[in-house]
Amino acid sequence: MASLRLGVDIGGTFTDLVAQKSDGSLSVLKVATTPENPGDAVVTGLLRLLDDIGADMSEVTEIVHGTTVGSNIILQKAGARTGLLTTKGFRDVLEIGRIRTPVMFDLTWEKPQPLSPRRYRREVGERIGANAEIIHPLDEDDVRDAAAFLQEEGVEAVAVCFLNSFVNDAHERRAREILEREFPRLLVTASFDVLPEIKEYERTSTTVVNAYLLKEMRRYLEELTGRLSDAGLRAPLRVVTSQGGMITASAAADKPVFVVGSGPAGGVIGAARLGTALGKEDTIVFDMGGTTAKASVVESGKPTVTTEYEFREGMSTSSRFLKGGGYMLKVPAIDIAEVGAGGGSIAWIDEGGLLRVGPRSAGADPGPACYGRSNEKPTVTDADVYLGYLNPRGLAGGSLAINPELSETAIRTCVAEPLGISVLEAAQGIRRIANLEMARAIRSVTVERGQDARDMTLMAAGGGGPAHAGEVAEILGIKKVVVTPLSGVFCSLGMLSADVEYSFVRTVLTPLDDLDPGLLHDNARDLRSEANERMMEEGFPADAVIHEYSVDVRYVGQSSEVMLDYGLEMSAQDIRRSFLEAYMRLYDHTTEEPVEICNLRLVARGRHDNVFDFKGLRVDEAPVSGTVGERSAFFPSTEAFAPTAVHQRSCLGTAPVQGPAIIEAYDTTIVVPPGATATADRTGSIVMEIENGAGKVTNEGIDPITLAVIKNALDSIVDEVAYTILRTARSEIVKDVMDYSAALCDVNGEMIAQAKTVALHLGAVPEAMKVVIERYGDDLRPNDAVILNDPYQGGMHLPDIFMFLPIFFEDQLQGFSVVICHHTDVGGRVAGSNASDSTEIFQEGLRIPALKLYEGGVMNPVLSALIETNVRLPDLVLGDLKAQYTSCQVGAREVRKLFGKYGVATARTYFAELLDYAERMTRGEISAWPDGTYGFTDYIDDTGLSEEPLPIQVAITVDGDRLFVDYEGSSPQVDAALNATKSYTNSCSYLSVRSVLEGDIPNNAGVFRCIEVKAPEASILNPVMPAPCAARALTGYRVFDTMLGALSQIVPHRVPAAGEGGNTVVCIGGYRPDKTPFIVVDMICGAWGARPDRDGIEAITNPSQNLSNTPIETMEARQPIRIEEYALIPDSCGAGKWRGGLGVTRSYRLLSDNAILQLRADRIRFKPYGLSGGEPATGCANKIFRDGRWETLPGKITSKIQKGDLVRHEQAGGGGFGDPLERDPDLVAEDVWNEKISLEFALKHHGVDVDGETFEANEPNKG
DSSP, rough: OOOEEEEEEEOOSSSEEEEETTSSSSEEEEEEOOTTOOHHHHHHHHHHHHHHHTTOOEEEEEEEEOOOOHHHHHTOOOOOOEEEEEEEEEETTTHTTTTOOOSSSSOOOOOOOOSOOGGEEEEEEEEETTSSSSEEOOHHHHHOOOOOOOOHHOOOOEEEETTTTTOOOHHHHHHHHHHHHHHHEEEEEEEHHHHHOSSSHHHHHHHHHHHHOOOHHHHHHHHHHHHHTTTTTTTTTTEEOSSSSSEEHHHHOOOOOGGHHHHHHHHHHHHHHHHHHTTOOSEEEEEEEEEEEEEEEEEEEOOOOOOOOOEOOOOSSOTOOOSSEEEEESSSSEEEEEEOOTTTTTEETTTSSOOEEEEEEEETOOGGGGGOOOSSSSSSSHHHHHTTTTTTOTTTTTBBBHHHHHHHHIIIHHHHHHOOHHHHHHHHHHHHHHHHHHHHHHHHHTTTGTOGGGEEEEEEEEHHHHHHHHHHHHHTTOOOEETTTTGGHHHHHHTTTTOOEEEEEEEEEEEGGGOOOOHHHHHHHHHHHHHHHHHHHTOOOOGOOEEEEEEEEEEEEEEEEEEEEOOOOOOHHHHHHHHHHHHHHHSSSSOOOOOOEEEEEEEEEEEEEEEGGGOOOOHHHHGGOOEEEHHHHHHHHTTTEEEEEEEGGGGOOOOOOSEEEEEEEESSSSOOOOEEEEEETTSEEEEOOOOOOOOOOOOSSSOOHHHHHHHHHHHHHHHHHHHHHHHHOHHHHHSSSEEEEEEEEEOOOOOOEOSSSOOTTTTTHHHHHHHHHHHHTTTOTTOOEEEEGGGGGTTTTTTTEEEEEEEEEETTEEEEEEEEEEEOOOOSTTTOOOTTOSSSSGOOOOOSEEEEEEETTEHHHHHHHHHHSSOOOOHHHHHHHHHHHHHHHHHHHHHHHHHHHHOOOHHHHHHHHHHHHHHHHHHHHHTTOEEEEEEEEEEEESSSSOOOOEEEEEEEEEETTTEEEEEEOOOOSSSSSOOHHHHHHHHHHHHHHHHHOOSOOOGGGGGGGGGGEEOOBBTTTBOTTTOOOOHHHHHHHHHHHHHHHHHHTTOOOOOOOOOOOOOOEEEEEOTTSSSOOEEEEEEEEOOOOOTTBOOOOOOOOOTOOOOOOOOHHHHHSSEEEEEEEEEETTTOOSSBBOOOEEEEEEEEEOOSEEEEEEEOOOSSSSOOOOBOOOOOOOOOOOEEEEEEEEEEEEEEEEEEEEEOOOOEOOOOOOOSOGGGGOOOOOHHHHHTTTTSSHHHHHHHHHOOBOTTOOOOBOOOOOO
16 A cells, blocks of 8 residues: 655645655645634645545555644734742743843833733742752642632643752642642643753743643644544654654644744755755755745754744844843744745835835735735835746736736835836845845854855745845855755645654753763763653654754853754863864854853654655656746846746756746746856756856945945844854853943944944944044054043943954955943952942042054953953953954954945945934934923932932923933032943933934934034033042933933823833842852843833833843852842832833842942932823832841942841832823723732722722722
8 A cells, every 4th residue: 555644834825735655756735724723724635635646544654744823822822821830039030031122212112921921920939049959848838829729710721930940840840740630620831841941031931831832732733633533544643843853743732832933944854854965964944935034054964953032923033132022932943033024025115215125014915016905015026026037927827817017006106206216226126125134034044153154055945935045145145056846835845854853951050171971971861761761652762763962062151052962972172172163163263261061952863764855856747837938037237128038947957047047836936147057956956056246236326225235234244243242251241131232333433333232332432432543543453452441531431341343354444343341340449340339430440541452363461461450250351351352353254245245435335324314314303393492300319428319400402403402400420430421421312312213213323413412511421530430320321211301392102201210230249168259240120111102011121221131040050149039019110091110129148158239229219200190100129138127228338248138129110101090990900900000009099999809990080
């Protein structure tokens, strides 16, 4: 009897099916997806396909299924009602997250709502220490009480995640036992079962997502399995994992978090197998569909895998350091970057006259304008139709009729006429920008990973990928493109080449120098035993299982690891050698610093004898039929429409087809650029050889398309610089809190791009840049690097060290790559160099004027020795300086490529135009504001040395398209470290204005040109020597709040009430028993104020920064500190029609003998203000528990603390907006239900009487 294997992939528009027969031949079918019940399309499609080939279910030996069901459950919020049991004091870890935002300057941004609401997150008495010791035993009654409550509430699934359970899972195991035995109706997921790794938020989020998916994924897979069984299937149904392997449907139902990325993974696995068959094991997989384009890398025949990713509502970002926009999944997954540049992506013009493409999409319905289904906006497909690349009679072999005239009309009306260019230029522009976005996705998985795309083969799949792959390859300098067979259904085909695969991990955090060989061997044995047991259930005996080990390795102090292949025979020296080689490939730089191993991983793989082999691919002719002849098409290098040969893919032989040419198939169209050749190979692939590079682009005038291309390129480069800092830094303040920034400047020192990092650094770069240019002038050489931190010579405060690396091209200085990092310590009288009670700058640490730290790539031994001698933690400080240098070099390398492509004159012209463009956009918005002068005053509580409040007073004058900002009336400079340099005051002012502008304005110095800032000399906003500046950030936050208060009178629809007032700095420094120093610098961020049309946000970075928080488990593993609470504070919000965000609290217990505590907090006396009748929020509070009682501490203090002391900071909430009595009673009741406000708060502030049992709200008492 013949045997069949079936691959099934559910897409947004079609469900694709591929049948692999016993002779290796393939048959395919596409059927419409059934969103309401995806299984309908699977079952009916399979039965149709079997009927078409004259087979039945009894002949099927295996079905491999790739599904978007899991991801759709999250997107549609259709999962189980989910509860969470967590350690007492840490109920809100899930909602607090990592507090960053994926965007900057957007005060309307919304934080994703947690999949487990606060009411369903219950605390349990227990505590495991960082060293695995049991500090507090599990309170089993707490577990039972919490479970009973959740069951009564109708909760269906429960996640269990306790602190430090990755080193000791005893409490989680016992809690799970109680829940499963005594509450059998609850679906239970414990974190040790899913992710036994360090970092509490990432582990909690992953566990909650798994619990959330359990009910619906089990229902879907059990129902599908049952229907297939009823249809006669007796073979197993397997599901593709996010990592690209296969697991049984029952395993996927138990751990659905591992299959959220199932859909696109099949295509990458197929590309890896195809590459091996072709002898091309280093490939870039490029898949373009209707809405998005995806990119991933296959290296040495294996897809690149990441150990965490963020599932977002919307498009994944190609920048890997932007977090906070979705749900964190710390599970193995193929590293796929996704951008909103598909065939249906809509072209549009922004407020500044710049052409944009995506992420908005016309989708499949109504689809591109040429479909004639009511959409009149041009898309990428419409541009392809107009340019002659797609068949004008119809797509999909003519089955989908199109109207090319509608494409031309849409492009003319929406792009060409508004920009004053021809329809041809507009169509070209749409395609070029889309191609650049696709190239950006590819860069994020190649260049950002240290891979050179030019050395790799681009493998194109998807319905749209082959039509764009040639030009994308030209952009990246790639010489070879392979168009996969059956491109339109390649994900389904790829699934048939996947292995049965399971992943296992064990945390083994240990310095490499201290590595006991037995440690890795023992853990490897345990993982192997667990894997063999699992694979036996799949039908693979131990001797038939392939075991592949890897280790996560990093320099001590870093938080980002490099995953390395590991063999049991490898020594510590072998591991170090492998790490250094990998690190050099990534960053062109290594050091002799100590290295540590973080995790041991095992992938267990079983391969079937009949797994699909691309070497023997045979396809029925019908799916690849197309048209022949010629049609008129436009190619940029020919500069005219010309008759272009059209070939049928199935008839292509081994004789090369010369470009320009078009190759058509039923499922895709392949565009062969001029100068390229295309041939068919033995696997049915089309191989294109690309003429390398398009040469230099020259422009006599400003071309809006080239402007958009260069802008996007600079944004990509500067974000790549920022990502490199994140991965290579040593200190917690940089790698975890992310207190750093990156920028690019032109040859004149004007900032042309800034990364999405610390917003408050935006305007401080120009003054520092000016000092460097004045100091060194022509005395700069390639690979030099200048640093400075002196507030009176271009810096901001001493911990912030600027680094400037000159960018040379053709032996001429062309610009600068800039990185600013907040360093853990720069000496001075107290650890951390950040105390607010210093009285002169000489107490604050090492002052560095503009000096060369690197000359010709060699670190200056005198300056480095001076730094090393004067700071408490020289390894961290010098390590971070090396990370800055490495990151600056990445920026310089990529900018040189721009000069190489466009030429110096053209690149400089467009850099200048980008500055002008930002200025035009800023002036355009300001000119619409009402002329006049608008004032506001806010206050800093005190200096910490005096109780006198410090006024920050501003008057903003709008005069046409210019702003004048005057701080006359603000406090004189003070004998405390709250003084902010004029450059920092400028930066805060620019930032405030930038935050209320509506357009997507570039982050460059053009914004500054229409804003003039004046601050009185010798004031707190423009101090003179020797005024201290260490705590100047607090003053900057208050400037931001004051500016927003004034701006609320100008653009009231754009400005929120006051937030928490800026982060609070907690610094604890001392010595361990072995006399080595430690310094904890922690920044607590709180809440946004309410917006004019929505609530504020809790647990979020201040919008004037973009900081993250230090993971609790990371801090406890490295420092003699135990965090005992990190939670939201109910009732801390300002009431209003829209309420402010809740504040947060964090508590620190000292485990060393004694230390120095520094606190820098504010908003105790002057609470965050409300707007338009909204009430202020509660203020901050500092407390310490010692000698058996709580004491209140002042806002700003430096004090000794002792072992066992518990320090607690309570951050302010956000102010309210609008009359509290106008708040929707149902929103009030929802907040009460979710335990964010109390019954008393609801009645007192909103006049709403909420029933404490039913949570129904009576009408508000307006009196």
